[in-house]
Every structure is written in C-alpha cells, then in structure tokens.
Amino acid sequence: MDALIKNAKEGDHLAFAMLFKENYPFLVKYLMKITMNPDTAEELAQETMAKCIQKFHLYNGQSKFSTWLVSIATNTYIDQCRKKMREKNWQVQEEVYRKLKWSFESRNEEWNDALEALARLPEDVRIPIILKHYYGYSYEEIGDWMKISPGTVKSRVHNGIKSIRRELKVSEETESHHTGQRTTR
Amino acid sequence: MKKQKVIILGNEQLDKQDSAAIHELQEGLHHIDQFPVYSPDLSWFEQRVAAEKQQIRKKLIRDLALFLIIAFIILTGIIVSLFQMPVLFIFLQLVTTIFIVLYTSVSLLKKVSNG
Numbered sequence: 233m234d235a236l237i238k239n240a241k242e243g244d245h246l247a248f249a250m251l252f253k254e255n256y257p258f259l260v261k262y263l264m265k266i267t268m269n270p271d272t273a274e275e276l277a278q279e280t281m282a283k284c285i286q287k288f289h290l291y292n293g294q295s296k297f298s299t300w301l302v303s304i305a306t307n308t309y310i311d312q313c314r315k316k317m318r319e320k321n322w323q324v325q326e327e328v329y330r331k332l333k334w335s336f337e338s339r340n341e342e343w344n345d346a347l348e349a350l351a352r353l354p355e356d357v358r359i360p361i362i363l364k365h366y367y368g369y370s371y372e373e374i375g376d377w378m379k380i381s382p383g384t385v386k387s388r389v390h391n392g393i394k395s396i397r398r399e400l401k402v403s404e405e406t407e408s409h410h411t412g413q414r415t416t417r
Numbered sequence: 418m419k420k421q422k423v424i425i426l427g428n429e430q431l432d433k434q435d436s437a438a439i440h441e442l443q444e445g446l447h448h449i450d451q452f453p454v455y456s457p458d459l460s461w462f463e464q465r466v467a468a469e470k471q472q473i474r475k476k477l478i479r480d481l482a483l484f485l486i487i488a489f490i491i492l493t494g495i496i497v498s499l500f501q502m503p504v505l506f507i508f509l510q511l512v513t514t515i516f517i518v519l520y521t522s523v524s525l526l527k528k529v530s531n532g
Contacts, residue, residue, distance in 0.1 A: 245463050246463060248462075248463075248466040249459050249462035249463040249465075250462075252465075253457075253459055253462050256456045257454040257456055261449060261450055264449055265446055265449050270452075278465070281462075282465075285466060285469040285470060286473060332449075335452065336448065341448045342448070344441055344444065344445045345441070346442040346444075346445050347442070347448075350442060350445070350446075361442070362446065365439050365442060365443065366442075366446045393438055396438050396442065397435065400438055
C-alpha cells in the first residue's frame with residue numbers, strides 16, 4: 233500500500249487506479265451507511281474519487297488511506313446536503329432509505345428497528361454515530377472532519393443514541409402490545 | 418449515600434440500554450457491509466484518474482490565463498493614468514490606501530468582538 237501511495241504521489245495513474253480499486257467497496261459501503269441510499273452512495277463515491285485526485289498532495293500518510301477517504305467522503309456528503317437544502321431539493325428521508333430497505337428485504341436480510349431509527353435521524357447526527365460506534369473513530373477526528381468541536385460531536389452522538397433507544401423502546405412496546413392483543417384473542 | 422447508589426444504578430441501567438441500542442445498530446450496519454458492491458475494472462479507474470488530471474491541468478491553465486489578463490489590464494490602467502492623468506493616479510492611490518486601512522481595521526474589530 234505504501235509503495236502504491238508513493239507511486240501515486242509521483243503521478244503514476246496506474247498506482248492511483250489500484251489504490252481506488254482496492255478501497256472502492258469500502259468507500260461505497262461507508263457512503264451507503266451514511267446516506268442510506270445505494271444510488272447516492274455510488275454517485276458520491278465517484279465524486280469523492282475526483283476530490284481525492286485533486287487533493288492528493290495534501291495526504292501526508294499519517295493516517296490510513298481509507299481514513300483519509302472517509303474524511304473526504306464525509307465532507308462531500310455534507311456539502312451535497314447543504315447544496316440540496318439551498319436548492320430546496322430535499323427528498324423526504326423515508327423516500328431516501330426505502331431502496332436500501334427494499335434491498336435488505338430482497339436479500340432476506342433483517343432490516344432492524346435500530347437501522348430504521350438511524351435512517352430517520354438527520355445526517356448531522358447519523359454521521360457521527362456511525363463514525364463513532366461502527367468505525368471507532370475518536371470524537372476529535374470526527375469533529376475535525378465535520379468542522380465542529382469534539383464536544384458537539386459527543387453531544388450529537390449521545391442525543392442520537394438516546395433517540396434511537398427511545399424509538400426501539402416504542403417499537404418494542406408496540407410489538408408487545410400487538411402480541412398481547414393476539415394472545416388475548 | 419443511598420441516593421448516590423440509586424443514581425449510579427440509574428446510570429448503569431442507562432449505559433446498558435445504550436449499549437443494547439448500539440449493539441443492535443452495529444448488527445444492522447454490519448448487514449450493509451455484507452452487501453455485494455460492484456467494483457469496476459482497473460482500466461475504468463485509470464481512465465477516471467487520467468480524465469480528472471487533465472481537467473485539473475485545464476483549470477490551472479484557465480485560472481493562470483485569467484490572472485495574467487486581469488493583472489495586465491490593471492497594470493496598463495495604472496501606467497496610463499500615471500503618465501496621462503496624474504491626478505487620477507494620485508486619487509486612485511489615495512482611495513486604495515484608505516480602503517485597505519478601513520477594511521483591515523473593520524475586520525480586526527470584528528475579530529476582537531467575536532473572539
């Protein structure tokens with residue numbers, strides 16, 4: 233990997249291509265988690281690649297290449313969200329994650345309540361939760377990428393988990409209520 | 418003492434509930450990682466890299482040309498005004514100096530009042 237990065241820095245197109253090919257599935261899957269939309273994830277992955285080529289001279293090799301990709305992808309998604317907000321081209325979140333939910337169902341995978349709750353959260357809360365509790369990045373790193381303070385990241389993660397917990401509780405209660413009804417019949 | 422114990426227990430329970438939610442979340446997200454992702458072949462990536470680099474070069478040339486043209490226009494204007502209309506030249510110099518001083522002090526004041 234180090235040799236690939238070194239060659240890419242020297243302008244070798246093939247080394248660049250190999251680096252991207254190696255990291256592409258990881259990048260798309262990360263974007264799928266934060267966008268909750270497979271199509272947007274693919275689009276953003278290509279946009280992220282273009283940005284990486286433009287900014288490759290800024291990559292100092294201190295962090296893993298995949299970590300650097302995650303930081304650029306996160307920024308690209310946040311920029312896209314802001315742009316869409318400005319253009320008032322905002323889709324209802326439920327429409328956005330319907331396709332992912334459908335993909336789960338078609339693969340007979342379980343779309344759990346936590347995912348449903350996560351998908352309903354705004355992206356500025358969803359992203360830090362995923363980065364912290366799935367990828368294990370620190371509050372400082374996440375804050376740095378999202379251009380907010382580590383304290384803000386911490387409180388967003390905390391409040392996000394609280395709201396997921398609340399939704400899980402509600403769905404559990406509804407489920408138990410339904411089973412309760414069924415048993416009485 | 419008792420009160421403190423209750424608080425600790427309450428926090429523990431909350432932590433447990435949090436970790437249960439986080440665990441469920443991780444499980445769901447792990448399923449996304451199992452999704453097959455189609456990765457295009459190496460030549461496609463190579464083409465993308467080459468195209469992007471060409472675009473970067475084009476943009477650099479365009480920006481540089483724009484910079485040189487604007488610099489040429491400004492310098493021509495200044496030189497012409499210096500030899501043909503010295504009053505205008507002095508006026509422009511004064512206006513520019515006042516503008517720079519005002520702009521710097523306003524932005525400094527803003528920084529001080531914000532920070």
